[in-house]
Amino acid sequence: MRTPTGPAGSGDISAPVAADARGARGIPDATVARLPVYLRALTALADRGIETSSSQELASAAGVNSAKLRKDLSYLGSYGTRGVGYDVEYLRYQIAREIGLTQDWRVVIIGIGNLGTALSKYGGFTSRGFRIVALVDGDPSRVGERHGELTIGAVDDLPDLIRELRISIGVISTPGGAAQEVADRLVKAGVTSILNFAPTVLSVPDDVEVRKVDLSTELQILAYHEQRKTQAVTQL
Numbered sequence: 001m002r003t004p005t006g007p008a009g010s011g012d013i014s015a016p017v018a019a020d021a022r023g024a025r026g027i028p029d030a031t032v033a034r035l036p037v038y039l040r041a042l043t044a045l046a047d048r049g050i051e052t053s054s055s056q057e058l059a060s061a062a063g064v065n066s067a068k069l070r071k072d073l074s075y076l077g078s079y080g081t082r083g084v085g086y087d088v089e090y091l092r093y094q095i096a097r098e099i100g101l102t103q104d105w106r107v108v109i110i111g112i113g114n115l116g117t118a119l120s121k122y123g124g125f126t127s128r129g130f131r132i133v134a135l136v137d138g139d140p141s142r143v144g145e146r147h148g149e150l151t152i153g154a155v156d157d158l159p160d161l162i163r164e165l166r167i168s169i170g171v172i173s174t175p176g177g178a179a180q181e182v183a184d185r186l187v188k189a190g191v192t193s194i195l196n197f198a199p200t201v202l203s204v205p206d207d208v209e210v211r212k213v214d215l216s217t218e219l220q221i222l223a224y225h226e227q228r229k230t231q232a233v234t235q236l
């Protein structure tokens with residue numbers, strides 16, 4: 001992503017929020033969770049050649065209301081330009097910088113089975129600032145297997161791989177029973193960010209960030225909403 005020099009024009013659309021609510025650590029978690037959604041919407045606008053966007057247009061592309069969008073973006077110090085809207089490219093840069101995507105994050109995937117293989121083949125991470133630089137599996141018969149440009153390494157190689165390749169994020173896609181041991185190895189090797197797909201609650205030191213991905217929970221939430229829709233129809 002190019003690094004624009006600054007926003008077009010001046011003239012704030014919305015009032016600034018309190019200074020103490022700004023900055024990386026001052027942004028509410030709910031806002032941080034929406035930033036990737038705004039980034040995706042802005043990327044879609046940029047791909048269509050759109051250079052400026054009103055808050056309504058951007059909010060509708062992101063699926064939120066425009067007051068919430070303006071409030072969220074005000075945490076980044078971005079207020080748009082009255083009568084013009086937001087500079088799409090500059091806002092993309094601001095959001096990417098805020099969520100740390102202007103630098104290349106290097107990722108290792110541990111457990112190259114069905115899921116690990118699918119993740120390793122997905123090409124969409126690179127354009128979002130994540131580069132899968134190493135694959136590791138606990139099965140010795142898998143070590144040395146080629147996956148595109150990468151070769152599966154052994155679990156014992158993890159500390160060297162993490163140091164030499166400057167890896168900062170570990171993705172765990174092993175069976176649940178192996179996940180804690182893998183997390184311990186990652187932490188011992190200095191990794192402080194883990195994305196866990198295994199159905200295991202990991203125990204890690206306080207300075208280690210763990211995000212858990214659980215598709216069944218997402219499906220259960222959909223099922224809940226689906227059930228409510230059905231109930232509403234039958235009550236009519």
Ligand SMILES: NC(=O)c1ccc[n+]([C@@H]2O[C@H](COP(=O)([O-])OP(=O)(O)OC[C@H]3O[C@@H](n4cnc5c(N)ncnc54)[C@H](O)[C@@H]3O)[C@@H](O)[C@H]2O)c1
Nearest residue numbers: 111112113114115138139173174175176178198213214215
């Ligand atoms: N979160 C989700 O939504 C979601 C969705 C699908 C699967 N999963 C989970 O993802 C994990 C992987 O699923 P899968 O279908 O790819 O399984 P899989 O059996 O195909 O692959 C697991 C891989 O992990 C490797 N492994 C086992 N122990 C290891 C260890 N100690 N160190 C390193 N590698 C080790 C195995 O050799 C194998 O290659 C499972 O825990 C599954 O429950 C989660």
